[in-house]
Amino acid sequence: MRDKIMSTLSAVAMPDGGDLASRDMIRALNVDGGHVSFVIEAATPEAAAGMEPQRRAAEAAVAALDGVEKVSAILTAHGVAPAKPAQAAPNLKIGGHPKPQAGPMAVPGxxxxxxxxxxxxxxxxxxxxxxxxxxxxxxxxxxxxxxxxxxxxxxxxxxxxxxxxxxxxxxxxxxxxxxxxxxxxxxxxxxxxxxxxxxxxxxxxxxxxxxxxxxxxxxxxxxxxxxxxxxxxxxxxxxxxxxxxxxxxxxxxxxxxxxxxxxxxxxxxxxxxxxxxxxxxxxxxxxxxxxxxxxxxxxxxxxxxxxxxxxxxxxxxxxxxxxxxxxxxxxxxxxxxxxxxxxxxxxxxxxxxxxxx
Missing domain, CATH: 3.40.50.300 (P-loop containing nucleotide triphosphate hydrolases)
Incomplete structure (x- = not known):
């Protein structure tokens, strides 16, 4: 059923190209009997604000599948965009050489x-x-x-x-x-x-x-x-x-x-x-x-x-x-x-x- 749902969501096109599946925007897909829920994750809050038509289309497409009784699609964003992305990006890149430390440190809190x-x-x-x-x-x-x-x-x-x-x-x-x-x-x-x-x-x-x-x-x-x-x-x-x-x-x-x-x-x-x-x-x-x-x-x-x-x-x-x-x-x-x-x-x-x- 999960494969069938993802195939269906690949038919929901994005205005700037691609679709919900190929753009890797589907998160937390859960199938519980006839109930289906998933999250559509946009890159930014601004992008999410314009995606309500895609959310409705996704719900309707999945609801039309055999065996599906109820669909819940939630629209969210990856996170709040930093005010200064050029400065924030290097700090958030995971991986790289460790930073010098004098010795073992406590993790705050x-x-x-x-x-x-x-x-x-x-x-x-x-x-x-x-x-x-x-x-x-x-x-x-x-x-x-x-x-x-x-x-x-x-x-x-x-x-x-x-x-x-x-x-x-x-x-x-x-x-x-x-x-x-x-x-x-x-x-x-x-x-x-x-x-x-x-x-x-x-x-x-x-x-x-x-x-x-x-x-x-x-x-x-x-x-x-x-x-x-x-x-x-x-x-x-x-x-x-x-x-x-x-x-x-x-x-x-x-x-x-x-x-x-x-x-x-x-x-x-x-x-x-x-x-x-x-x-x-x-x-x-x-x-x-x-x-x-x-x-x-x-x-x-x-x-x-x-x-x-x-x-x-x-x-x-x-x-x-x-x-x-x-x-x-x-x-x-x-x-x-x-x-x-x-x-x-x-x-x-x-x-x-x-x-x-």
Missing amino acids: VKNIIAIASGKGGVGKSTVSSNLAVALAKAGRKVGLLDADILGPSQPRMMGTNARPSSPDGEKLVPVEAHGVKLMSIGLMLKSDRESVVWRGPMLMGALQQMLFQVDWAPLDVLIIDLPPGTGDVQLTLAQKSQLTGAVVVSTPQDVALLDARKAIDMFGKVNVPILGLIENMSNYICPSCGHEAHLFGHGGVKAEAKELGAPFLGELPLSLDVRLAGDAGSPAVLDGGAIAEAYGQVAQSLMERGLA
């Missing part, structure tokens, strides 16, 4: 910064980051989520938004909000989720520094940072440039994942970042048909590792099809309640009880 890390990919670190952020927000905390996996940003999809950050003053970016969480990701600035970021280390380091200090995060109780896998430039930049409260290490139970998790823990020790705790993800699987519990990747390895390190064990998280479907749909699984929400709630509660969030 942010009480705690927690890095979610792993030594390897594929252990569900980004899923944990988004669900933990939403769990903390549901518990009443003011939460931000920074997607620091600049080469492979996934949080816009997992949090269900592709809105672009605005910059009313031309100096700082305003993060978008989703599910009660302030979100910033390089993925929100790309033309599409298929566009790659091909940068060397200094560009990554500069971009991370900007997304920490050139974003209007305040006020936050906690900023969750979803790190890329490994122990490279982004991890080191974060430790050297920001005053981290600490890191939470995510691993699956099997030995090969724990080997890399130990490397991440060793790296944080070398840069004097405390380990706030370990999480065992994909710890168990409950068959939806018969209720049998299986441990596909083993069980208890992360808890044993935490005990050996003398670090807190924050909990076990299940392997669940619902978690994957919710992430793909942009609606973190903790929003639906049940055992998954309870598991993440316990991790969130542990951090709050220790004053870390």
